Amino acid sequence: MTSGTSKKPSDMDIDWMRQALRLAERAREEGEVPVGAVLVRDGNLIAEGWNHPISSHDPTAHAEIIALRGGAAAVGNYRVVGTTLYVTLEPCMMCAGALIHARVERLVYGADDPKTGAAGGAVNLLDAPFVNHRVRHQGGVLAKECGTLLSEFFKSRRRQS
Numbered sequence: 057m058t059s060g061t062s063k064k065p066s067d068m069d070i071d072w073m074r075q076a077l078r079l080a081e082r083a084r085e086e087g088e089v090p091v092g093a094v095l096v097r098d099g100n101l102i103a104e105g106w107n108h109p110i111s112s113h114d115p116t117a118h119a120e121i122i123a124l125r126g127g128a129a130a131v132g133n134y135r136v137v138g139t140t141l142y143v144t145l146e147p148c149m150m151c152a153g154a155l156i157h158a159r160v161e162r163l164v165y166g167a168d169d170p171k172t173g174a175a176g177g178a179v180n181l182l183d184a185p186f187v188n189h190r191v192r193h194q195g196g197v198l199a200k201e202c203g204t205l206l207s208e209f210f211k212s213r214r215r216q217s
Contacts, residue, residue, distance in 0.1 A: 065197040069164050072096055072142040073198045076166070079106040079119065080144045080205055086111060090205045093119035093143040095127040095136065095160075102139065103127035119143060120151040124158050135159045144202040146173035146195060152181040156189050163193040166202025 065073075072094055079092025083106040095103040105122025109115050120143050127136045140162040141155060147165065152174035155163060163175065163182070174181040175193050182191045 063194055065164070065194070068099070069142070069194075069197050072140075073144070073164065073166055073202075075101070075104070076119075076142045076144050077198065077201060077205065079104055080202070083107040083119070084205065084209055090209050091119040091143065091145045093123040093141060095123040095139050095141050097127075097131075097136070097139045102130045102136075116150065118148065118151050120147050121154055124154055124160075128158065137161065140164060142197075144198075145169055145206065146175050146177045148172045149174040149179065149181055152191075155191050156182070156187050159189055160191050163191050164197050165193070165195050166198050167206060168195055168199070 075094050076092040080090040083092060084090035086108060088107040088110055091107045093105045094101055103123045103126030105119045105126065107117065107119050109117040120141060123141060124136065127139060128134045135158060137159045139160050141160050142164045144166040146167065146169040147155065165175065169177040172178055175195060182193055
């Protein structure tokens with residue numbers, strides 16, 4: 057499955073995205089770009105993350121990476137086979153690459169990112185012919201809520217400047 061909103065999200069997808077949105081709110085409260093992610097296997101939460109590269113002085117501290125690190129620790133393997141990652145913003149190239157290397161089965165994201173998204177926004181790394189693992193992906197789940205949180209955050213930041 058490729059990105060887009062052609063497939064209606066399941067109730068479970070919506071519930072998990074709401075959890076990711078709560079984590080994005082936490083990032084916003086900490087002054088970080090509001091992105092949240094949850095990693096799920098067999099209907100159970102195994103890890104979560106929210107953006108904190110600013111406060112941690114770590115350019116890799118994206119919500120997806122934090123969730124993948126937690127998931128790998130939880131399962132005792134750097135491969136998190138059979139998982140779905142829910143994230144409020146389309147992953148960047150770094151995060152899309154990590155999803156491929158971690159063997160995430162499925163990605164569900166909220167808002168598209170036409171500038172740096174790597175699941176079809178700016179590029180489509182997940183469907184590139186040279187990758188050795190395919191991550192099924194679907195975008196647009198609670199896109200309005202996810203996008204509004206991000207745009208309000210950036211409007212606020214511009215007003216502060």
